[in-house]
Amino acid sequence: MKYLELFWAFFKVGLMSFGGGYAAMPLVQTQIVEELGWINMTDFTDMLAISQMTPGPISINLSTFVGARMGNLLGATAAMLGCIVPSCVIMLILTRLYRKFRTLETVQCVLAVLKPATLSMIAASGGSLFLLSVFGGEPRDLWLAGFDWRAGFDWFAAVIFAVGLVLLRIKRVKVPPVLIMLGAGVLGLVFSVLPAVNG
Amino acid sequence: MKKNASLTRLFWTSFSISALTFGGGYVIVSLLRKQFVDKHGWMTDDEMLDILAISQSCPGVIAVNATFMAGYRLRGAAGAAAAVIGCIIPPFGIIFGLSFFYTAVKDSPAVRGVFRGLLAGVAAVIADVVVTMTTPVIKAKKVLPIVIMFAAFVANFVFNWNPAFIILFTAALGIALQLARFFRRKMAQGTGDR
Structure with a gap:
């Protein structure tokens, strides 16, 4: 059951990340850290750092890492497969439509509005990493009246x-x-x- | 054109690119182009550019998207499988091995020190990525993308909206805008305005 959950969680990440590893990062943070609470923010940022420093696609690294922590080899396999299955299925469909797709007006139009939104997610995720690193806080702490900026400053x-x-x-x-x-x-x-x- | 593109060579080509490339999907696809087009002559640059454009505009893992399409073009479904498996084995193996090591040492003070530095470094790298990608959007001076960019940022960062929801909402907005444009054009033609 755990493996199915891992697969499904990363399937959603793979399906929603427009723009590769950096776009997957905020989705993993929301899903795995905040909603499911499978790993804490410190472990997540550690994994993110390692994923960026080792070779290979960042989202493969990240999904494998979370999966391995949750359920060893099977967990890692389930999470990593969940991450790449949407890619493979969508590509399989598109190889048939190949040239048509690139010039398709609707697709271009949707992408034109999706790109800035994706960019914002990456910026927000980067922002929360910055806050955690330099101020030892999270974005929601910002709006708390009593948040002491100097206490956690590194x-x-x-x-x-x-x-x-x-x-x-x-x-x-x-x-x-x-x-x-x-x-x-x-x-x-x-x-x-x-x-x-x-x- | 497709000589030498055996399944084994496809596998090892994509394996070596994935194993030796730091920096994620965008770096991997540029190396893919170098290897498939320049080194092996497996496809024309035009074909490869199409593949790269599609793989970057679709959801998912960019490197997997690109290796899948390239493998498929050369050797069909088996080629796609060979290329994708080659692409995922190195990072999977490396991270799986590292995960045990990480669990064993993550709480030691020295390792915490390393990660304290790493986190700040990663934040700087992401800040750089964001600045690089935001600049062309701002410079294009189109109202809609800029509004979407700021609205999505506030929704996520300030109000903690789910990124998946924001992506879906924005995609729906894009489709609605395109439909509106389509019907406006139809109406204009229908009433003989143009």
């Missing part, structure tokens, strides 16, 4: 975020994202073993 994370973003935005340097994450991880390790600065 200057180390703030510096890593700022420097990382600047390095990524400078076009001449072209630092690959994997290097940014590797560097951030190594710095995190170094700071954790230096007791004086470990907040």
Whole structure:
């Protein structure tokens, strides 16, 4: 039963994610973390970080990881299959319609409005990661009157975020994202073993 | 055109791309193009561009979409299966192995330190992705996409609406808009305005 649930949860993720791994991220967060409560936010962000740093499609990595945590090899297989079955079925149908599809006006029109919405989901998910990392809070904490901004502030994370973003935005340097994450991880390790600065 | 495209070679080509590519679907499909078109000459660039356009505009895993279509074009259903299985085995194996390691060490202070840094790094990478993808939408200065973008962001981030619901709602809106356009055109033709 657990395996069926895993399959179904990731089937929905696969079916709804327009725009690959980054688009799948907010769906997994809502489904698996918030609604089903299968894993907590810390484990989710850990898995997300690992999924982005290892080779292969991000959503395959993420679904395999959640599945493995929930139900070992069978769980990993069920979750990963759930994630790719919508892809395969839709592609099987479309290989028949191939050239027609690309110019189909309705499809183009729907995609034109879907793209900005997908983008917003990615932005919102990135926003909640930022809040968790730098302020130790979640989006809904923002609207609580008594939320103390300074209490959870992590200057180390703030510096890593700022420097990382600047390095990524400078076009001449072209630092690959994997290097940014590797560097951030190594710095995190170094700071954790230096007791004086470990907040 | 399709010489050398045996199932085994299809499998290993897609296996090696998936195993050696960091950064997810978008990077994988560009390597797919390099291998299938430039290296093996299995299809023309035009065919590959069609496949990439379709795989990126459909839901699901972009890399799986693309390898499925490319495999199918070359060797039918068996080709699609070979290419997709090649694409999913490396990440599945790596993550499955890592998941045990992760469970064993995740609470140690050093590992928490690594993830404290990683989380900030991931947030920076996503922020970069968002800026890169948002800029063309803003620059195009079309009202509707910009309104949808901000409305969807507020609905999700502030009001905590389910992303799946927002995606479905937006898709329905797109279909409604297209229908409205279609009927307006019909009416205009019917009354002889044009």
